[in-house]
Amino acid sequence: MPVPDVFELARNGERRALGRLLTLVERGGVNGDKVAEISHPIxxxxxxxxxxxxxxxxxxxxxxxxxxxxxxxxxxxxxxxxxxxxxxxxxxxxxxxxxxxxxxxxxxxxxxxxxxxxxxxxxxxxxxxxxxxxxxxxxxxxxxxxxxxxxxxxxxxxxxxxxxxxxxxxxxxxxxxxxxxxxxxxxxxxxxxxxxxxxxxxxxxxxxxxxxxxxxxxxxxxxxxxxxxxxxxxxxxxxxxxxxxxxxxxxxxxxxGELLGRRQNRDRFEMLGRVDELLGGLGRKRAESEQGLALLADVQSRKLSPTAAAAELLADLLES
Ligand SMILES: Nc1nc2c(ncn2[C@@H]2O[C@H](COP(=O)(O)OP(=O)(O)O)[C@@H](O)[C@H]2O)c(=O)[nH]1
Ligand SMILES: [Mg+2]
Missing domain, CATH: 3.40.50.300 (P-loop containing nucleotide triphosphate hydrolases)
Structure with a gap:
């Protein structure tokens, strides 16, 4: 069942549908993102x-x-x-x-x-x-x-x-x-x-x-x-x-007005947390590529420091 339909059921008090939404959130990925997209505005x-x-x-x-x-x-x-x-x-x-x-x-x-x-x-x-x-x-x-x-x-x-x-x-x-x-x-x-x-x-x-x-x-x-x-x-x-x-x-x-301040802070931390997650995920994927493995070999043979290798990997990633 598509996520919006599960969400509708959950809003109508279907506990199993709510349980499913929470599982999707826990698992992350595309469906987890979809749940966030629907729930955040309301x-x-x-x-x-x-x-x-x-x-x-x-x-x-x-x-x-x-x-x-x-x-x-x-x-x-x-x-x-x-x-x-x-x-x-x-x-x-x-x-x-x-x-x-x-x-x-x-x-x-x-x-x-x-x-x-x-x-x-x-x-x-x-x-x-x-x-x-x-x-x-x-x-x-x-x-x-x-x-x-x-x-x-x-x-x-x-x-x-x-x-x-x-x-x-x-x-x-x-x-x-x-x-x-x-x-x-x-x-x-x-x-x-x-x-x-x-x-x-x-x-x-x-x-x-x-x-x-x-x-x-x-x-x-x-x-x-x-x-x-x-x-x-x-x-x-x-x-x-x-x-x-x-x-x-x-x-x-x-x-x-403290409530608003705390929530704004929370949103900020959550967004930054997502940035870390997204960038980290992309970087790790890239590290498996041919170029990534070549950089790793340079680190392992002490031609390149780990930081320099990571920077090079990310620089290419951001360009593409
Ligand atoms: N004597 C006493 N025992 C309590 C009280 N509140 C909780 N307990 C007991 O302390 C133990 C741990 O409680 P629990 O709620 O699981 O603690 P948690 O690990 O902080 O979630 C359980 O055996 C409870 O029954 C209390 O006010 N007095
Ligand atoms: Mg407990």
Whole structure:
């Protein structure tokens, strides 16, 4: 079936059609491009919420709860993208996450998609914005992205989401770890999950101290002080408050014009990412040509440096 027809079905609520579109996005190539071409003009109105934090912090459980809270508040369905860096060997983790989410998610209103690093051409960095765009275009709002912390996967969550939630847990210096990983600067909202455990208020205080130390508000720019929320995702306590803060952050983004700025940045990064991908692809193809192999032989016999060879290859490519 042609891509526009699949897209129409997905817009009419056909979940299998939506699943197909996401698969095309993951695979990349001509059909993936077609999906982007159709979805981009009509996407852009959904709120993209990112959740990040260490494995086991409770991101999936929170995501499920948050999706349920969002589902009550919104007439459009809630889209969830769970990014799992697992290799196929530990692929069970993906299923584990999905089952846990399904326990709390209303199956009708919510669409959950797991994406792994394997199987996507151009990598997740390109596939994830594409998946968000599709969910947005077919009417899911909000779209929630769950991913492990910065530096562990190639997806830059703060560069992808409108609102970034950083999840920490009590007891093992999570706040300090988050700080080291650069998560303090990118967090719009902090969650101390497993708040029923001892040390939860210490974790909160650590975060507050670090936020105070790192705070250098620019008087000429609107500032948002990231709130710190306490949740126990397993029984749902604190989730309504978390959802309220997500909504408040969205309003702040809109009122200050920050939303537009973040999205313009996102478009810019995505376009540049595509430039890298396209040029890289063309260059690698060219490297297989007769001329490319001759250049490689020169590099291997140390007549030519790798950089000089690459420049020569690209110069010819750009001319043709
Ligand atoms: N005690 C407690 N356990 C929790 C809480 N939230 C999640 N968990 C458990 O922590 C484990 C990891 O949760 P999961 O949502 O998969 O974490 P993720 O790896 O960050 O996605 C699971 O066994 C959850 O049931 C909580 O608030 N309190
Ligand atoms: Mg998870």
């Amino acid at each position: 996407a852009g109105s959904s709120h993209v919420v990112g959740l990040t934090g260490a494995p086991g912090a409770g991101k999936s459980t929170i995501t499920g709860r948050l999706a349920a809270a969002a589902g009550l508040a919104s007439e459009s369905g809630v889209g969830v993208v769970a990014i799992d860096p697992s290799s196929p060997i530990t692929g069970g983790a993906i299923l584990g996450d999905r089952i846990r989410m399904d326990e709390v998610i209303d199956r009708e209103g919510t669409f959950v998609r797991s994406m792994a690093t394997r199987g996507s051409s151009g990598g997740l960095a390109l596939a994830v914005p594409g998946a968000i765009r599709v969910l947005d275009a077919v009417g899911y709002d909000p779209v929630i992205i769950e991913t492990v912390g910065v530096g562990q996967v190639e997806v830059d969550i703060a560069g992808t989401a409108d609102t970034t939630i950083v999840v920490v847990t009590p007891g093992w210096g999570d706040a300090v770890q988050a700080n080291k990983a650069g998560l303090l600067e990118v967090a719009d909202i902090f969650v101390v999950n497993k708040a029923e455990r001892p040390g939860a208020s210490d974790a909160r205080r650590d975060l507050e101290l670090m936020l105070d130390l790192g705070a250098h508000p620019d008087p000429n720019k609107p500032t948002w002080r990231a709130p710190i929320l306490m949740t126990t995702a397993t029984d749902g306590s604190g989730i309504d408050e978390l959802w309220d803060q997500v909504v408040a952050h969205r309003s702040w983004l809109t009122e200050t």
